[in-house]
Amino acid sequence: MSSKPVKIEQGEWVVVCDGSKALFLxxxxxxxxxxxxxxxxxxxEVPATSEIGTDKPGRSYSSVGAGRSAVEQTDFHTQQEExxxxxxxxxLDAAAQAGKMKSIIMVAPPRAIGVLRQHxxxxxxxxxxxxIQKDYVKMPVYEIEKHLAAA
Numbered sequence: 001m002s003s004k005p006v007k008i009e010q011g012e013w014v015v016v017c018d019g020s021k022a023l024f025l026x027x028x029x030x031x032x033x034x035x036x037x038x039x040x041x042x043x044x045e046v047p048a049t050s051e052i053g054t055d056k057p058g059r060s061y062s063s064v065g066a067g068r069s070a071v072e073q074t075d076f077h078t079q080q081e082e083x084x085x086x087x088x089x090x091x092l093d094a095a096a097q098a099g100k101m102k103s104i105i106m107v108a109p110p111r112a113i114g115v116l117r118q119h120x121x122x123x124x125x126x127x128x129x130x131x132i133q134k135d136y137v138k139m140p141v142y143e144i145e146k147h148l149a150a151a
Contacts, residue, residue, distance in 0.1 A: 006105060006130060006148045008034045015092065016107040016144055017116075018137045019081025020044050022088045025141065026101075034149070036141050042091075044084045082115050089119040096123040103129040107136055107148070 008014060014025040014036060022042040029035030095101050104124075108116060110133045120128065136144045 005150060006132065007031045008036070008105060008148065009103065011102060012129070013039070013095075013101045013104045014107060014144070014148070015088070015104055016136050017042075017085070017088055018109055018112050018135060019078075019084055021137045022084075023137060023141070023144075024091075025144070034145055036145050038141060042084075042088065044080070081112075085112060085115045086119055089116060089121075089124065092127075093121045093124055096121075096127045101127060103127055105130045105132065105148075107132045107134055107144070109133065109135040 008027045008031060010027055010030045012027050014023075014027070016023040016025065020043065022040075023038060024040040024042075025036040026039050027034045028037045092104065096104075104127045106113065106116060106128055108131075113131055113133050117131075132148070134147070136147055139147070
């Protein structure tokens with residue numbers, strides 16, 4: 001986590017995301033006066049698990065006695081969010097492999113950062129300069145700039 005202001009170098013990418021939206025930004029300014037421009041926006045509708053799953057949780061029966069217990073329902077909402085985060089990493093990896101970016105600043109809530117880290121390829125590990133564990137994805141770009149400068 002960052003407690004000091006973040007210097008965003010010229011041409012550096014800033015990826016702001018969560019489990020349902022990602023903003024791919026690039027600094028068109030310089031480190032002193034950043035000017036984040038949107039390169040791409042990815043969005044995914046992630047319905048609640050109750051809307052996705054149709055059955056009630058299953059039951060398991062004990063092999064000895066008459067005991068029964070509920071089986072935990074699959075969290076489809078979390079699965080879809082993690083799949084979306086994996087797709088972000090695939091897109092970033094392709095850009096890194098193609099040499100389209102030198103470095104990246106990742107900005108995401110702590111849980112999303114944890115999922116993203118699991119999918120860093122060698123190229124992405126080299127490219128990620130900083131991780132900021134904040135949820136800025138619903139902010140306009142100029143607000144994101146301000147928050148990063150004050151981080």
